[in-house]
Amino acid sequence: MSTAVFAVGILALSACSGGGGGGDSADGRGDITIWYSNNESEVAWGKQMVEAWNADNPDEQISGQEIPAGTSSEEVIGAAITAGNAPCLIYNTAPAAVGQFEKQGGLVDLSSMDDGADYIEERSGDLAEQYQNTEGAYFQMPWKSNPVVIFYNKDMFTAAGLDAENPALSTYDDFLATSRTLVESGVAPNAILPAPTSEFFQTQFDFYPLYAAATGGTQIVEDGEATFADEAGYEVAEFWATMYEEGLSGREQAQGDAFADEDAAMAIVGPWAVSVYDSVNWGSVPVPTSEGISAEETWTFSDAKNVGLYSACDNQATAWDVLKFSTSEEQDGQLVELTGQMPLRENLQETYADYFEANPAYTAFGDQASRTVEVPPGPNTVQMLQAFRDAWSESVIFGEGDVRESLDAVATEVTEIAQQP
């Protein structure tokens, strides 16, 4: 073994080989490569967008490729950044990972484009601000959101003797009472089944939407301090702890989609899921709050996916043009049409009035999209979310230890992480 260790030692010496590259590609024009998400509807959108652009720009052609939509997309992007072969644009950049990619030197500051910040703010309005880094620069183009709401199965509600058109789901107490009725009547094994697993991003689909609603859009970390160990945070955590404790939400992961498979009477998810739910007679309401505020005032988590312009790109001028083209009013319209996801654009409902008229079910999402909160920025977002998730799993899902103490403890930890460089 000593020989092996020796071999390692020798090789470590040659390990520091950095890479050259770089060069001034900010003004470059020519062919570019883009990646888009691999779910069916986004592939359809991506293909038509590429076709539309290529038809008009014979000298600046796009070639589009699919990358996985799941957790592994961040690994793929991270590896590509390090190897210097990332594509020009990725239409599936998770805001939680942007800080890391920026720290790695993988992303281009869009504010450095002449019309960069103006274009972004003009399109997205006030919501754009959450997508700045701590210095106020945009390393991501806010693209589309999937405002998280509560979906419910109208047939199950009717079967349980509940009002399916005006379900009592606005306050925590109502929500609990309705959940008890659903489970006790035996129409569904679970009232609602958010993923009880330990991946960092699951926090975005149980705690965060309710916390955003309870606080009118407060991020879980603001100005480098964890905010969630407050009365609103405690109440949200206790609400979910009750759901788990009373068996209204299962502690076990569903196979497939619990709501579509009628394993749960409700789901907490964004409008992307509508296409999955075509077999269900569903309705949707905003997430609950302790007092039950009106839908027009309710905030939620955005579940946004954005576009990054990557520094490995040789033809950044073309890439920026493509970015603007693909987030134009016309292409955003295609996005709504083809995917049912909400472009992060002001006045959605006025701009696409025809669509919302034809699809009234989406109106609520279009309205909700204007009140969404994002994960905190910075290079340590994932680490904070993971720390939170671990504590949540222990005290809320599995009921071990005091919920408030656990939130207090993890708030201290998250603040420490947030203040790391």
Added chain:
Amino acid sequence: MTDRTMSKFQVRLRGTVLAIGALVFLFPFYYMVIGSLQTEPDPTVAGAFPNPGNLTGENYVAINERINLFQGLVNSGIFTGGVLIGTMVFGLLVGYALAQLQWRGRGATFALALLVQVVPFQLLIIPLYVLIARDYGLSDNYLGMILPFFINSAAVIIFRQYFLQLPKELFEAARIDGAGELALLWRIALPLVRPAIITVVLLTFIGPWNEFLWPFLITKDAALQPLAVSLANYISNVAASAANPFGATLAGAVVLAGPVVLLFIFFQRYFISNDIGSGVKG
């Protein structure tokens, strides 16, 4: 012949144990096939039996519509074939050298093979990717896909172990007769470790056939991606939006496992010797 040492009862007991074992091993696969043919998932005991009212080929049709199965199969074949060739040729040579030859650096080489085996792939993946994609320029290329797996270190360790079991006297005698080492390996050693070869072929085959993350990282061009990549993608992302997500997932699993199982059934008789004890005769 060894049954002489066993009573009737023991033979029967052995049969029963094996049958129960086989059942335990086969059942999940049976369940996988049944599940992949169901219109609606059925977790009850009755669901373990085919129910004509709940059978459909829809889950397979859905995969076929989304994935170019033939291209994936060809890519998997090239990827796996490359690794098999590398391991069977070069791995065999090292295994033999480690077991039967005396040379400087033998201990270190074995330690290295062990080390490669011990290090988790997740530790190496980004530096490895940078090395192969940037320094060797092999992204979107079959060679880049094959390279990290080209010689399987576990196979080297296994070859060594089986060559170690062979009596040295056999080789000493042949060497005195003036046979070269390659001839020794080919004519004497190889025939004696035939059972070990199926083991290594299987081990080597499985790795690249089922590998997902690496070929995915190194190829973004869908036309180059092996079946495991497209199916794992399908299972983790697309299946959830299928009519019966569970059935769709299982159908993906069946498609991925199917070719290997068929290949294995087809080839296994060439490798497993039927005559007990024929392996080594003095």
Added chain:
Amino acid sequence: MTAIATPPGTPGSPAPETGGKRSRRDSRGAPGGTNRRGRPLGRNPIGLLFSAPYLVFVGLIFAYPLGYSVWISFHDFFFTAPGAEVDRPFVGLDNFATALGDSAVRQSFVNVGVFLIINVPLTVVLSMVLATALNKVVRFRTFLRVSFYLPYVAASVAIVAVWIFLFNGSGLVNQVLGPLAPDPSWLISSVWAMPTIALFVTWKGLGFYILLYLAALQAVPKELYESASTDGAGAIRTFFSVTVPGVRPATVLVLLLATVTGANLFTEPYLLTGGGGPNGASASPVLIMYQKGLQQGQPDVAAAIGVILVVLVLIIAYLQNRFAGERD
């Protein structure tokens, strides 16, 4: 029994103690001390030639990433795009301290220890017994062998789905067990999650180890069985006095491979228990490494965890080889 355990070595039969053979041979080679000096590359320098492709391969593919990872573990490091100028100071053992100071990391090492304690002995015993039984079977041999190899052949991604379906709260296993089913169910019970994963991995890998043993059994000379039979030994006594010592080299190998593969446990907790749940009870060191290195942008701490793991596994492998291995 003793008579059988030390059988009269038929000429050319591979005695179980290969190590003994080798040491005899080494002592034969030793007088050639002058000989060795005359041949600086050893008695059979062609061995180096045979190994050259492999050594080049390891040098090209593993040496750099591995050396790089070890280097990372001693520095304040994160991956950057080519050309990005970043200060990466040497921090000594800081990353190791951070890793070991994290209770999740410590728990993951305990978890994988539990895993190994269940998985390795189970693998060795079951695969040896099943291989011995399979070796003698005449009827249905192909069918039986294929059924035992099947789980090994199929991809984890594929079979995990079936296991979840079988072992979830309302799954078939619990339906069959009825009131005996554990609550909380298998994969979400902090007591049962790791054993269930260990069972899954044993089940999945067993076919391969059976194959290893079957190959080894072909090399046990049948004369030994015949003399055992002449001595009137029953099947069980023959198993312990002929088979077990006869396949010892394979046992060493199975121990080694099962330990090494088990220590690198990743896919199963990642897929079966949704990232190491419940509550970290099934998180493995490699899973934590993956979370820290690839998701959370802390490749330095991840590399430190990896180095600790590799060192621990090498120590275990050394001990196994020392006590179960080729005795001198």
